[in-house]
Amino acid sequence: MATCAVYTTPSLHSCSITIPAKTSSGFHRRQVIVFTSKRITERGGRRTSEVSCSAEEAKTVVIGLAADSGCGKSTFMRRLTSVFGGAAEPPKGGNPDSNTLISDTTTVICLDDYHSLDRTGRKEKGVTALDPRANNFDLMFEQVKALKHGVAVDKPIYNHVTGLLDPPELIRPPKILVIEGLHPMFDPRVRQLLDFSIYLDISNEVKFAWKIQRDMAERGHSLESIKASIEARKPDFDAYIDPQKQHADAVIEVLPTQLIPGDNEGKVLRVRLIMKEGLQHFSPVYLFDEGSTISWIPCGRKLTCSYPGINFAYGPDTYYSNEVSVLEMDGQFDRLDELIYVESHLSNLSTKFYGEVTQQLLKHSDFPGSNNGTGLFQTIVGLKIRDLYEQIVAERAAAVAEAAKV
Amino acid sequence: MATCAVYTTPSLHSCSITIPAKTSSGFHRRQVIVFTSKRITERGGRRTSEVSCSAEEAKTVVIGLAADSGCGKSTFMRRLTSVFGGAAEPPKGGNPDSNTLISDTTTVICLDDYHSLDRTGRKEKGVTALDPRANNFDLMFEQVKALKHGVAVDKPIYNHVTGLLDPPELIRPPKILVIEGLHPMFDPRVRQLLDFSIYLDISNEVKFAWKIQRDMAERGHSLESIKASIEARKPDFDAYIDPQKQHADAVIEVLPTQLIPGDNEGKVLRVRLIMKEGLQHFSPVYLFDEGSTISWIPCGRKLTCSYPGINFAYGPDTYYSNEVSVLEMDGQFDRLDELIYVESHLSNLSTKFYGEVTQQLLKHSDFPGSNNGTGLFQTIVGLKIRDLYEQIVAERAAAVAEAAKV
Numbered sequence: 001m002a003t004c005a006v007y008t009t010p011s012l013h014s015c016s017i018t019i020p021a022k023t024s025s026g027f028h029r030r031q032v033i034v035f036t037s038k039r040i041t042e043r044g045g046r047r048t049s050e051v052s053c054s055a056e057e058a059k060t061v062v063i064g065l066a067a068d069s070g071c072g073k074s075t076f077m078r079r080l081t082s083v084f085g086g087a088a089e090p091p092k093g094g095n096p097d098s099n100t101l102i103s104d105t106t107t108v109i110c111l112d113d114y115h116s117l118d119r120t121g122r123k124e125k126g127v128t129a130l131d132p133r134a135n136n137f138d139l140m141f142e143q144v145k146a147l148k149h150g151v152a153v154d155k156p157i158y159n160h161v162t163g164l165l166d167p168p169e170l171i172r173p174p175k176i177l178v179i180e181g182l183h184p185m186f187d188p189r190v191r192q193l194l195d196f197s198i199y200l201d202i203s204n205e206v207k208f209a210w211k212i213q214r215d216m217a218e219r220g221h222s223l224e225s226i227k228a229s230i231e232a233r234k235p236d237f238d239a240y241i242d243p244q245k246q247h248a249d250a251v252i253e254v255l256p257t258q259l260i261p262g263d264n265e266g267k268v269l270r271v272r273l274i275m276k277e278g279l280q281h282f283s284p285v286y287l288f289d290e291g292s293t294i295s296w297i298p299c300g301r302k303l304t305c306s307y308p309g310i311n312f313a314y315g316p317d318t319y320y321s322n323e324v325s326v327l328e329m330d331g332q333f334d335r336l337d338e339l340i341y342v343e344s345h346l347s348n349l350s351t352k353f354y355g356e357v358t359q360q361l362l363k364h365s366d367f368p369g370s371n372n373g374t375g376l377f378q379t380i381v382g383l384k385i386r387d388l389y390e391q392i393v394a395e396r397a398a399a400v401a402e403a404a405k406v
Numbered sequence: 407m408a409t410c411a412v413y414t415t416p417s418l419h420s421c422s423i424t425i426p427a428k429t430s431s432g433f434h435r436r437q438v439i440v441f442t443s444k445r446i447t448e449r450g451g452r453r454t455s456e457v458s459c460s461a462e463e464a465k466t467v468v469i470g471l472a473a474d475s476g477c478g479k480s481t482f483m484r485r486l487t488s489v490f491g492g493a494a495e496p497p498k499g500g501n502p503d504s505n506t507l508i509s510d511t512t513t514v515i516c517l518d519d520y521h522s523l524d525r526t527g528r529k530e531k532g533v534t535a536l537d538p539r540a541n542n543f544d545l546m547f548e549q550v551k552a553l554k555h556g557v558a559v560d561k562p563i564y565n566h567v568t569g570l571l572d573p574p575e576l577i578r579p580p581k582i583l584v585i586e587g588l589h590p591m592f593d594p595r596v597r598q599l600l601d602f603s604i605y606l607d608i609s610n611e612v613k614f615a616w617k618i619q620r621d622m623a624e625r626g627h628s629l630e631s632i633k634a635s636i637e638a639r640k641p642d643f644d645a646y647i648d649p650q651k652q653h654a655d656a657v658i659e660v661l662p663t664q665l666i667p668g669d670n671e672g673k674v675l676r677v678r679l680i681m682k683e684g685l686q687h688f689s690p691v692y693l694f695d696e697g698s699t700i701s702w703i704p705c706g707r708k709l710t711c712s713y714p715g716i717n718f719a720y721g722p723d724t725y726y727s728n729e730v731s732v733l734e735m736d737g738q739f740d741r742l743d744e745l746i747y748v749e750s751h752l753s754n755l756s757t758k759f760y761g762e763v764t765q766q767l768l769k770h771s772d773f774p775g776s777n778n779g780t781g782l783f784q785t786i787v788g789l790k791i792r793d794l795y796e797q798i799v800a801e802r803a804a805a806v807a808e809a810a811k812v
Contacts, residue, residue: 288694289751291707300722301697316706345695 026139026154026168027146059150061389062177062193064184066244067200068207068237073180075367076200076378077101077108080178082364083382094169097159107174111181112158114140119163130182130236137187140179144193147173176389185244196282196388198381199248203255204230209266246320249276250384252377259308259330268308270330271373273380277316277323281388284325285348285380287314291325296345303341306334312342329373336362342376349380350387357383432545432560432574433552465556467795468583468599470590472650473606474613474643479586481773482606482784483507483514486584488770489788500575503565513580517587518564520546525569536588536642543593546585550599553579582795591650602688602794604787605654609661610636615672652726655682656790658783665714665736674714676736677779679786683722683729687794690731691754691786693720697731702751709747712740718748735779742768748782755786756793763789 063080067073081088086103090096099110116136117125127134143153154168185191185199202210208230215221245251250273257268275284287294293315299305310331317326327346333339336358343349343357351357360379361370369375469486473479487494492509496502505516522542523531533540549559560574591597591605608616614636621627651657656679663674681690693700699721705711716737723732733752739745742764749755749763757763766785767776775781 288700289702289704289708292709293703293706294694295701296695297699297721298695300699302695303698315703 026143026156027151058148058195060148060173060175060177061195061392062144062148062179063385064191064194064197065178065180065200066182066184066198066241066248067180068182068202068241072200072202072368072374072378075369076198076381077178077180078367079360079364079375079378080382080385081106081108082360083379083386084176091169095157095159095166097161097166098157098169099160100155100169100171102174105174106176106178107171108178108180109155109171110158111135111140111179111183112160113156115158115165118158118165128233128236130233130240132183132186132240135183137183137190140183141187141189141193143171144177144179144190147171147177148193149173176385182241183244185247186240191247195392196250196279196385197248199245199251201245201251201253203253205256205264206254206266206269209256209264213266246322248274249279249282250274250381251319252374252381254374257308257330259311268330268332269369269372269374270328271377272326272328273373273377274317274319275325275327276319277325281391282384283348285327285346285384286325287312287327287346290347291316298338298342298345303338305331305338310338310342327377329376332372334371339376346380350383432549432562433557464554464601466554466579466581466583467601467798468550468554468585469791470597470600470603471584471586471606472588472590472604472647472654473586474588474608474647478606478608478774478780478784481775482604482787483584483586484773485766485770485781485784486788486791487512487514488766489785489792490582497575501563501565501572503567503572504563504575505566506561506575506577508580511580512582512584513577514584514586515561515577516564517541517546517585517589518566519562521564521571524564524571534639534642536639536646538589538592538646541589543589543596546589547593547595547599549577550583550585550596553577553583554599555579582791588647589650591653592646597653601798602656602685602791603654605651605657607648607651607657607659609659611662611670612660612672612675615662615670619672652728654680655685655688656680656787657725658780658787660780663714663736665717674736674738675775675778675780676734677783678732678734679779679783680723680725681731681733682725683731687797688790689754691733691752691790692731693718693733693752696753697722704744704748704751709744711737711744716744716748733783735782738778740777745782752786756789 065073065076078088081101081103084103084105086105088101088103088106088108090098091100091102099113101108112129114136115122115129115134117127117134122129122131122134125133129135139156143155146153150173152170152172155171156168157166158164159166179190179194183190184194185197191197208226211226211230212223215226216223253272253274255270255272256266257263257270259270260268273285275282277284287296294313296312296314297309298312299309308331310329310333312330313326313328315326317324319326329342333342339361340355340358343355346357349357357376357379360382361375364370364375367375369378471479471482484494487507487509490509490511492511494507494509494512494514496504497506497508500506505519507514518535520542521528521535521540523533523540528535528537528540531539535541545562549561552559556579558576558578561577562574563572564570565572585596585600589596590600591603597603614632617632617636618629621632622629659678659680661676661678662672663669663676665676666674679691681688683690693702700719702718702720703715704718705715714737716735716739718736719732719734721732723730725732735748739748745767746761746764749761752763755763763782763785766788767781770776770781773781775784
């Protein structure tokens with residue numbers, strides 16, 4: 001790390017860091033120039049300023065999204081990139097089996113690309129893709145770190161069709177980098193690079209209902225084989241994936257509804273958005289009265305809803321010893337007026353205009369979960385990430401302007 | 407009833423009604439002059455107005471308050487008159503055992519004064535004071551009607567000390583007449599005279615706990631004798647008093663707390679304010695979102711409360727086939743900040759300035775129930791009655807002004 005301290009000089013200062021071109025870790029030569037005003041103090045009536053230039057200085061905002069396979073990460077990513085205004089598409093002219101999605105502002109990389117063992121290798125060693133031993137966390141850390149600091153990388157591609165590792169693709173540093181997959185918060189070094197982290201926590205009952213719907217109804221698998229595949233996956237999932245949620249800044253929990261006694265179809269869902277308190281660029285959404293405990297059935301005199309209705313809950317709680325706020329929605333929206341009514345009673349949404357949440361959900365009404373808490377909370381988290389990004393950018397701009405003045 | 411219809415004349419019209427002086431029903435000679443614009447229509451481009459002058463025209467706003475003996479009616483009355491700004495006192499220079507309370511705006515008469523049988527008479531006939539046969543509803547109706555129309559009456563006095571009927575006292579028509587007692591909504595004719603009616607509904611568990619506290623701890627009665635007296639009273643109470651609550655515009659239900667499992671001490675209370683919907687001069691208080699169903703624990707990050715905390719609930723309901731809104735408070739206030747915090751989250755309170763509910767409760771912190779839902783809801787009902795009174799007066803003034811213009 002290179003640091004320069006400067007006292008009351010009129011000119012701008014810069015420091016450049018050179019990273020070797022095309023290393024084995026896949027880095028690209030790039031000059032990094034950073035100005036950051038760290039401290040301004042009065043020394044005998046004279047303003048002094050310390051400007052530090054550091055390779056540690058971030059340029060890209062990095063978001064981590066963890067969830068099991070097939071649990072809605074890609075829908076979430078499409079909602080997130082939509083909030084930023086552009087459509088996310090695979091890299092143009094590259095490997096057609098690339099897992100990457102790129103929009104104007106955002107690049108989403110799939111952490112399966114850091115598998116150190118391909119399908120055959122995993123079979124031979126008897127490890128699942130969930131097992132850390134099947135993943136290269138050193139490379140994941142180095143490449144995410146490089147991207148965060150504005151350095152392009154040659155990222156491997158795990159081909160989900162062939163089960164093999166394909167030749168790498170060039171990833172340029174975006175404004176927002178999303179790393180999504182099984183292990184974004186597993187390695188402490190990678191975790192430290194995240195500006196915000198989300199865990200999609202699908203309860204076993206709902207996971208089972210979803211798998212039955214997809215694998216049995218659509219792919220003709222037997223109930224027994226579905227049960228067996230879930231059971232086989234469970235030990236590694238519980239050991240390596242699930243514990244990451246304690247590190248997440250936001251958790252979206254998906255549970256069976258409580259509105260229909262004994263329901264296990266997984267069609268009507270109870271969804272909880274667990275938001276960490278005390279973060280610098282993230283203030284939790286709340287319902288009516290911040291920090292109190294509330295339950296709310298919006299359906300009543302002003303709003304009528306069909307069976308089984310809609311229930312909201314909000315309140316403070318603790319989650320793995322962290323102070324959190326929890327917003328919960330049970331049930332689903334039938335009509336637009338229900339959605340806008342609910343939006344109008346939520347606060348701290350980080351929308352840019354009245355009805356933006358509703359607009360986003362309507363725009364993508366074909367995405368799974370657009371009529372329930374998964375879609376609502378994914379959209380809200382997308383808006384909060386946009387807000388977080390804008391806060392970080394504004395702070396950097398202010399720091400640069402401050403440094404320029406000095 | 408005398409009615410005069412007038413069409414587009416420039417002068418004011420009046421009609422006078424003469425009631426015989428000092429009748430056996432205790433009426434005083436009084437001239438009643440009323441102008442009311444009943445209808446304004448366009449007739450061939452000419453504005454026309456029908457002015458009716460009628461002995462039916464009300465001058466005094468009449469409020470009915472029903473409850474069992476010893477259930478907080480007098481505290482409620484003191485809160486109500488305080489909202490109007492004056493202190494309520496017995497008539498000056500009159501019978502020291504008078505049950506009447508008079509303030510600048512309000513006269514409270516106790517319906518026990520309409521007992522047709524004194525204590526001995528009731529004993530002889532084997533009827534309780536709860537029995538309609540022990541009460542003179544004809545006289546009650548005629549005198550309340552006279553007062554409502556601006557005519558003074560000589561009202562009997564039931565002496566609670568001697569159990570005898572004392573010579574009557576003169577009651578002049580006030581701005582607001584409150585008739586409080588066992589039967590304000592029993593007789594359909596009296597009920598029709600009420601501009602607003604309230605029923606204080608103390609649950610048997612709480613009534614029992616209160617009686618134990620008062621009669622056992624303070625007066626040395628035995629538990630058995632208290633139980634026996636409640637049991638003896640119950641059939642007539644259930645037959646004649648309790649059914650009146652179906653006619654009430656507002657009911658204050660007092661129940662044991664649900665915050666302390668198994669509690670039957672009657673110290674911590676759950677109090678429900680049941681408010682009829684669709685009334686002309688009364689719009690129910692609500693919490694956060696009018697017409698939806700809400701539960702709210704205000705104690706949390708912003709407000710800390712001691713055990714067992716405070717729970718609020720709000721929502722639409724039906725009560726004896728009437729559409730109502732119900733506001734509920736379980737628990738009690740320990741400190742001023744809890745009270746003002748709760749007040750700031752209630753809407754439609756009809757306060758004249760921020761914090762008026764809190765100010766009223768603090769002013770009378772020595773009254774029973776000032777720290778729980780009984781005091782809170784009695785104060786709120788007082789404010790709603792002031793609002794109702796002001797609306798009625800404003801409408802009358804507007805009608806008179808309109809009639810004067812024509």
